Amino acid sequence: MNSKILLCGAAVVALSFGTPAIAQEDAEAAEERVQDYTPIITSPTRRQDIVVSASRAEDLLYPENYTGSVTVITEDQVDQRQTRDIADVLRDVPSVAVSSVAGQTQIRLRGTEANHVLVLVDGIEVSDPNSGEFDIGTLQAEIGSRLEVLRGPQSALYGNDAIAGVVAYNSASGRNVRGFSALIEGGTNSTFNGAARYGASGANWDAALNATVVSTDGEPNARGGTRDIGRDSYTISGKGSVEVADGFELRAVARYVETEGEFNDQDFGFGSPTVGLVIDSPGNEFENKAFYALVGARFEALDGAWTHDLSAQIADINRSTVAPAGFPSDTESDRFKASYVSAFDFGGSDHTLTFAADYEIEGFNNILTFDDRREIENVGFVGEYSYSGERFDFAAALRHDINDRFQDATTFRVGAGFDVSDTTRLRAAIGTGVKNPTFSELFGFFDGVFVGNPDLQPEESTSWEIGVDQRFADGAVTVSLTYFDAELENEIFTAFPAPTFIQTPGNRTTDSTQRGVEVAVAAQLGGGFSFNGAYSFVDAEEDGVEEVRRPDHLASAVLNWEAPNDAFSANLAVRYNGEAIDSDFTTGAFPAPVTTLDDYVLVNFNARVKLTEGINAFGRVENLLDEEYEPVLTFVAPGRTALIGIEARF
Template identity: 60%
Template sequence: MRNLKLLCSVAGAALVWAVPVVAQDPDAVVEDRRDENVILPIGQIEDKDILVRASRAGEWTSVRDYTGSVTVITPRQLDQRQTRDIADILRDVPGVSVAGIAGQTQIRLRGAEANHVLVLVDGIEVSDPFAGEFDIGTLQAEIGARLEVLRGPQSALYGPDAIGGVIAYETASGRSVPGLAARVEGGTDATVNGALHYGAVGEWWDAALSAVVVSTDGQPNARGGSRDIGRDSYTVSGKGSVGVTDSLTLRTAARFIRTEGQFNDSDFDPASPTFGFTIDSPGSRFTNEAIYALVGAKLETLDGRWTHDLSAQIADVTRETFGAFGQSSGSEGDRVKASYVSAFALADQHNLTFAADYEVEGFRNTTPGGFAFTGRREIEQVGLVGEYRYSGEAFDLSAALRHDINDLFRDATTFRVGAGYRITDTTRLRAAAGSGVKNPGFFELYGFVDGRFIGNAALRPEKSTGWEVGIDQQLGSNASLAVTYFDSELEGEIFTTFPPPNFIATPANRTTVSEQRGVEVSLNARLAAQWSLDAAYSYLDAEENGVEEVRRPQHIASAALTWTAPGDAASATLVVRHNGATPDVAFIDPSFVPVRVNLDDYTLINLNARLRLTDQLSAFARVDNLLDERYEQVFSFVSPGRSAAVGVEARF
């Protein structure tokens, strides 16, 4: 009840505070209504060419000026692929690998660990402070939302957690999607998915309220199992802003997520022939609940050339698991963060930014039984950032330096530099280099599982340094190609060791270097008047001391082919996603020392179609995993087979 009251209060504030300040609303460009399938020549701007999280200045940055690697997924692309779980469309982004089971879906950028990826939702850090990473499986696609995926070290801008990059999810504002929009669908496995968005806008304000509900009985996920693994997920979010004066803007955002589901555990009976394998586990279930909120104020001075932005945000995440005899584990994590950003435009092309972050993360293990430490611990950090950006006609330059002051770990300094040069109107070269850090999390430091895991309070932060070079090539007026080579090294990687004589798992820092290098390719093309193609390919070589890292496939590829009828009266999209073979670890030895195994490659084919019935009403249908591929993303956890859904969507 306490959480529900807090949610209602913040969501209510989101409907009161609002403003039509375009510089803070990336979705406002949707009002342009241009066909996002058209690939515009370099120099012309559309929604997919706008970045918000590429700079701490909090202003729009053109993709053509960005010196790193980025993918922008527009609301239209989410709609065309009928995306319901954000994790699914991230498979179409170069350099991203996804591995999920019930209760935890992980994302890795360029071979970095899952907890090396910073996830922002409407500017709020949403990772679980206790676990150190965000379960991307709890992020549902809302009407009118968009994504930005920045690959490569971003710690110089955003601090720890951003070694691999940043994934920024932005919900629709009341200005970008005004009025009422709703969709509802039903499908196999007793699946029901509904989404609602209401946007309101005035001369000096705008506000939006969204909700998503997902309920499914699921499918079995144990080899030869019969127990369906279902889930129910509820998301409510609100955002808005208001112009107090011509120069002062207030804004707010809030989000509540609750997910309840079943899961299967592994068999840890040494006498069982299925020891270490996932088996049907009646009564095993989980509950995850999270509350996020942000308030901020932005003041413009010197005719808008000097801006000051002050914000505060909170995150409160609770996770619990239950077995046949009651609660089996639990955790609480919370974060309070305050930021001040001052951005000054020296001229049309030169920009200086200073940022200061103050953050406190709190942790508590709520696992019952009395054998684990259940007291509260906190980590405090201050980050100071300096950033310079130059955007010229042919040459672009960016540089950032950050110094983090930690109360528990040694202070750290990280950097990022990048440059881009347009050789011609259709060819651009770019290069970037940077460093990152990742502090150990609560469970790694103090976690305890009786007889299986003991934390290590002596852990030190992981450190990474990487670089990349790339080329962006326009192919005529209807296609564009991007190719990037990257290389990075990780020192002090935290891994799980099994020291004698008891061989109980405990984390430690490696003394060797972990290396990640690879190639990313993306192609966007309009093949004909009604046909468009988006394709991506990634090659990754991720090794630690010469041994291939787990859950990092060498080859990942995807392609989305879309047909749109004249006047957008109907459309159809075919999506093909291939995940190469990948190593994993299995605990099939009674000593609990991991055994390396290899997971087979797999290819998923999704097909969907949409028909516009009236100006306000559309009907749609889709089939996921059309060929009913049986595959595993994690050892012995079988992923879902074929599923289908039909539904309607209305906009007023």
């Protein structure tokens, strides 16, 4: 356990000693804290169920009014599943595939690439411009946090990066969760996790501060290896808002994340007895640092019917590796984005018209390769119309992007939903998406190993879906069924052209397709039991050939039970990842053929017992069956782990 963990632990303890006085001053606020539990698909009763990311207007859109496919994982569900890494709970979302190696955890949505998913954290775009994707393994669940996952193209709202959908993570505000909360836990592999949070609010302001620590010595991730692959991750975040005048609000968000750990190399020495295998690589280490911030102002006119929102956000991301026998790296990426959104609600008519303008500039510098900052600038304009009636909902968005490096792009999305009866809803949507080449694809990464291609063209997608939501048992059970179909043009792939066979990206001339079926179930079973289930069949192919690391079948089932008065609770999560193919470098052949990754089942179980008012003890076992599996070929995943801890909320 290093000094950073000790310092974070000391900070939590120091904050704890100050808690009684703070709690006494804010006792009334603590009593008002929301504590009830809801399923993923809910009735519109609480603000935490609103889908904020589905509209640039940020109006009151509930899951059952959305015209596409959305999953909302509430703060209560994150808490029930004792989620520490957000990547884990994303396995409970239809069509989300998770694969992880040390230093990089990827999510693929509906069979697309990892850099086709836009990730928003408290409204901030957090992807690394270098790779165009976000390492979801660095996102730790804070107390009171929640998730929204929009499936299907959202480029008409957000432009580049949202070609497959949006994952929006939101920490709790000072109004949503007030008072002091903290937890600490430890277990196998010298694992230590901690989190602390304080939230407060007044008549015209709110503020929240979070701190999390995730640390483990880890396990070997090489077949037959002995070197433990550990990591330490620290997050400090804060957010707040103040209404400085009637109808005029200022807000701010800031987040700092630092992750460091070990990793192993994959042996690419052709002719070596371990060719293609992950091998113990002493001295290999990585360090990722990221700072994100957003400031905004919101003004309401015409008694709140016409809103204006102006915001600016930054992302500063630094990633470095030390590899004595491999290829070290050191990159700097940054993003500045300014947005203006104007939304007019035609009072009483359920019509909303929105205009948005975005200015974005991304920068990248590969210090060890070219040490010369590269930039890409983009301006986007959005028009959005929505109608929400008693039985019919309609939404349409059109976006035009002007890019200084690529051709201009126009994307759209149209969706409609109709309540056939009080228990049956039909919905359909169609949209297009765009994904610009990343900096590493354009300019390269390692000299002599991966050479960029400055002539790459953006990837473009057209997708449609139809779905039905059916309620049973007076709304206690909801089943959602969706069919989707997408076609991707200009897919970027890695080629090995002769005579040097050095890796370089290119655009495919053939089309890629992603088709599938999604099923989601949410049920309140009575007696304190609730259930959430998901199943997906995804067929992702490029010119008729199956794409790597896209399992055909994904499923999850989560059963939760709570005793009266929250005296005891237990949660069982079963997650299935079907067979997939991956490139097999162990054959020594070039280019590498593909082989099958075995399917696997992950079972997690946790329980919580109330010791006294506001204080609980808990424990959990992850990978209960000690399943042996490889999310990426020859990268061995961790086995069974067990943890116990204590939490306090005042």
